[in-house]
C-alpha cells in the first residue's frame with residue numbers, strides 16, 4: 001500500500017555530528033505535531049508549516065513528555081518533495097540512542113518503518129524519477145571509484161531515460177500505424193510505407209546497438225577491471241599485489257609456493273576501479289593443494305581483462321611462455337621484478353617477436369617503478385580514453401536492449417517478406433515492452449522489488 005506513512009533513519013549508523021530521520025506520507029504532519037515544538041513547552045500544531053523552510057525546536061517523548069533532543073525540522077510538502085508525498089526531516093544529533101528514541105516515538109504514533117529503498121521506490125511510483133534514475137541514485141551511493149560515481153551522476157539526471165523513451169516512442173507510433181492498417185485493410189498500403197517503417201526500425205536498432213557497445217566498452221568502469229598477476233613461483237607476485245594495495249594483504253616469503261589460494265582485492269588507480277588477483281605460482285607440482293591453487297590461477301587468468309606477467313629482471317623471456325598463458329598477447333604487460341638486484345642502468349632484453357607487448361621494470365620490495373607500471377596499466381585498460389560522463393547502460397539494461405534488438409530484427413524480416421501485419425505488430429510490441437523494462441514503464445513488480453530491495457535502508 002502506498003498510502004501508509006513510512007519513516008527511517010537516513011544517515012549512517014553510529015555517532016556523528018548530525019543524523020537525519022525522514023518521514024514520508026499523508027500522516028507526516030499530524031505525526032510530527034505529536035512530537036515537535038518550537039519552544040520547551042511541548043509539541044505544537046505542525047499542520048500549517050511552510051514547505052522547504054527550516055524550523056528550530058525540540059522533539060518530545062510522546063508518552064513521557066520529556067525533551068529527547070534539540071533539532072531542526074525540514075518540511076517538504078507534496079508534491080514538492082523527493083517522494084512527491086509530504087516529507088518531514090528531523091535533523092537531530094547523531095547518537096545511536098537519540099536517533100533510535102526519536103524513530104521509536106514516530107513508530108509509536110502509527111508510522112511504519114520503511115523498507116530498504118522505499119523512499120526512492122515511492123519517488124519512482126509517483127513518477128518523479130524512472131527506474132534508470134532510481135538505479136543511478138543507488139549507484140552513486142555504492143560507487144567505489146570516481147569514474148563509476150560520475151557515470152551514475154549522469155544517469156541520475158535522466159540521460160539514459162531520455163534515449164530509451166525516445167526509442168520507445170518511435171516504436172509506439174509505428175505500432176499505432178500498423179494497428180490502423182490491420183483495422184482498415186483497404187487503406188493498409190497507404191498507411192504502411194515499407195521504406196519509412198524500415199527506417200524507423202533501423203533507427204531504434206541503431207540506438208540499441210550503440211547502448212550495447214557502450215556497455216561492452218565501459219561497463220568495467222562500474223564493475224572494475226579484472227587484473228590478474230601471474231608468473232612462476234617466487235617472482236614477487238604477492239609483493240606486487242601488496243605494493244599496489246599499499247597494505248600487507250598477501251603473505252610474502254622467500255619460500256616458492258607461498259601463495260596457494262586466489263587472493264582478490266579491489267583498488268582504484270587514478271579513479272578507475274580494478275579487482276586485482278594474486279595467483280599461485282605456475283609450475284609442475286605433485287602437491288594436491290598447490291595443484292588446486294594453480295587450477296584456480298588458470299581460471300582467474302581466463303576471466304581477467306588484463307594480465308601482469310611477472311619475470312625476474314635479468315632472466316630471458318620467450319613468446320612461448322606468454323603463449324602458454326595468453327595466446328592472443330592482448331592486454332598483457334610483462335613486469336620485470338627485482339630490478340634492485342640488477343646493476344644500475346639495467347634494461348631487460350626482449351625478443352623481437354614480443355617487442356610489441358608493453359613492459360615495466362620494477363622492484364616490488366623497494367616500491368620502485370610502481371608509478372610507471374600504474375600508468376601502463378591505465379593506458380592498456382583504455383580507461384583514460386573512456387568518457388565516464390557518457391551514458392553507460394548496466395547489465396540489466398544491456399540485456400533488455402538485446403531483447404529489443406532481436407525482436408526488431410524479426411520485425412525487419414517480416415516486413416521485407418511481406419508477412420502478415422499481425423506478426424509485425426507482435427514483434428514491435430515485444431521490442432517496445434523490452435525498452436519499457438529499462439525505464440520501469442513495463443517492468444513487473446518482481447523486478448522492481450528486486451531492484452529496490454538492494455538499496456540502503458533510509459534511501
Ligand SMILES: Nc1nc2c(c(=O)[nH]1)N(C=O)[C@@H](CNc1ccc(C(=O)N[C@@H](CCC(=O)O)C(=O)O)cc1)CN2
Pocket residue numbers: 020052076079080081082089
Ligand atoms: N537533507 C536532505 N538532503 C538530501 C536529500 C534529502 O532528501 N534530504 N536527497 C534525497 O535523496 C538528495 C537530494 N534530492 C532531493 C530531491 C528533491 C527534493 C525536493 O524537495 N524537490 C522538490 C522541490 C524543489 C524546489 O522547490 O526547488 C520538487 O522536486 O518538487 C529534495 C531533495 C540528497 N540530499
Ligand SMILES: Nc1nc2c(ncn2[C@@H]2O[C@H](COP(=O)(O)OP(=O)(O)OP(=O)(O)O)[C@@H](O)[C@H]2O)c(=O)[nH]1
Pocket residue numbers: 232233234235236237238239240251252253254255256257258259260279280281282337338339340341362363364365366
Ligand atoms: N630483491 C628483491 N626481492 C623481492 C622483490 N620482490 C619480491 N622479492 C622477494 O621474493 C620472494 C618471493 O616474493 P613473493 O612476493 O612471495 O613471490 P610470489 O611470486 O608471490 O611467490 P609464490 O606465492 O610462492 O608464487 C620474497 O622473499 C620477496 O621478499 C624485489 O623487488 N626485489
Ligand SMILES: [Mg+2]
Pocket residue numbers: 237238239250251258259278279
Ligand atoms: Mg605469492
